[in-house]
Amino acid sequence: MNEQNTDNNLDEMISIELENDELVKLVTSNADVASQYVVFQNSEDEYFAINVAKVEELIEYKKLDITFTTKHTGAMKGTSKIRDNFVNIVCFDAWLEVESHTDQKSELAILCNYANTRLAIVVKSVYGVVNMEPSNMYDDSGKDSKISYLYEIVVNSKKILCKIFDSDQFLADVLPSKFEKENEITNAMASHENVITKEIFIAEDSFLIQNAIKRLLNKMNVTYQVFVNGKDLLDALEKKNLDTMALIITDLEMPVMGGLELLEICSKNTNYSKIPIIVNTNMSNTSIVHTAEKLGAKKVIKKLDLLRLQEVILEFAKR
Numbered sequence: 001m002n003e004q005n006t007d008n009n010l011d012e013m014i015s016i017e018l019e020n021d022e023l024v025k026l027v028t029s030n031a032d033v034a035s036q037y038v039v040f041q042n043s044e045d046e047y048f049a050i051n052v053a054k055v056e057e058l059i060e061y062k063k064l065d066i067t068f069t070t071k072h073t074g075a076m077k078g079t080s081k082i083r084d085n086f087v088n089i090v091c092f093d094a095w096l097e098v099e100s101h102t103d104q105k106s107e108l109a110i111l112c113n114y115a116n117t118r119l120a121i122v123v124k125s126v127y128g129v130v131n132m133e134p135s136n137m138y139d140d141s142g143k144d145s146k147i148s149y150l151y152e153i154v155v156n157s158k159k160i161l162c163k164i165f166d167s168d169q170f171l172a173d174v175l176p177s178k179f180e181k182e183n184e185i186t187n188a189m190a191s192h193e194n195v196i197t198k199e200i201f202i203a204e205d206s207f208l209i210q211n212a213i214k215r216l217l218n219k220m221n222v223t224y225q226v227f228v229n230g231k232d233l234l235d236a237l238e239k240k241n242l243d244t245m246a247l248i249i250t251d252l253e254m255p256v257m258g259g260l261e262l263l264e265i266c267s268k269n270t271n272y273s274k275i276p277i278i279v280n281t282n283m284s285n286t287s288i289v290h291t292a293e294k295l296g297a298k299k300v301i302k303k304l305d306l307l308r309l310q311e312v313i314l315e316f317a318k319r
Helices: 092-096 167-174 176-188 207-219 230-238 259-268 286-294 306-316
Strands: 036-041 047-051 055-060 066-068 076-082 085-091 108-114 117-123 125-131 147-155 158-165 199-203 224-227 245-250 277-281 299-302
Touching (some): 047 147, 117 167, 167 176, 167 207, 176 207, 176 306, 207 224, 224 230, 245 259, 259 277, 277 286, 286 299, 299 306
Parallel strands (some): 047 158, 277 299
Antiparallel strands (some): 055 108, 076 085, 108 117, 147 158
């Protein structure tokens, strides 16, 4: 891979080439920023993106030995063994509900690992890694539940809108049992007495995850407020009596202001730095975790691990 100093121009991005039918590895394992995205195309040549921190590597699709499901409908196509792990194979076109061209047009599988789940997303092609600043993202989730944001990139000197798809919604659609299991865990929890008397602020843009955290906090009988990004949370914090704050729970990948920037601002503010901050994210590569911890995060927890989140809330919440 040929790395160049880039921003959002695909003409100057990292090139990805298949050589000798070997696995093509993305240089992402040490990514310590939350604004890098893998840009790819589906069979209709639309541009989509997924955060680098959720991607392990790219695999040539035709080299996968896939055991296909008995059903021939839906996005879940089968299972393959990749590096000694059994991995679900998902057709991105089918998830989008467009005509599937998996066998005819697909070239690569994007091996992803997030929310304690490995899966390979089958796509037409991958173009590279683009830095997408949260402040320039446009929230498009109101029109399409599968798309979180739009971001303008440049392809062959032409401006193109790239869709950052909702990876939480994607996981809920292709592996609904994962979300159902967490709902069952929350429903089975005994309701707490009000052991936390102060308020919790949450920065989370995914409605699915918002609802999961709300169910947990309602069971814990905790007062809370939810914000869709770090800036909205900070704006509310400025007007808040900080003595009434228990802790902050934040995602990392958000528009306008992400979790790392929120952590950095709070760490430099002598008043805000006294409030414990818990990171709840699917961007769990080692470098991201270390960066969050250096910026003051008390714990970094993977999304949908609600039992662990409950434990950490009880451990760090200021009573």
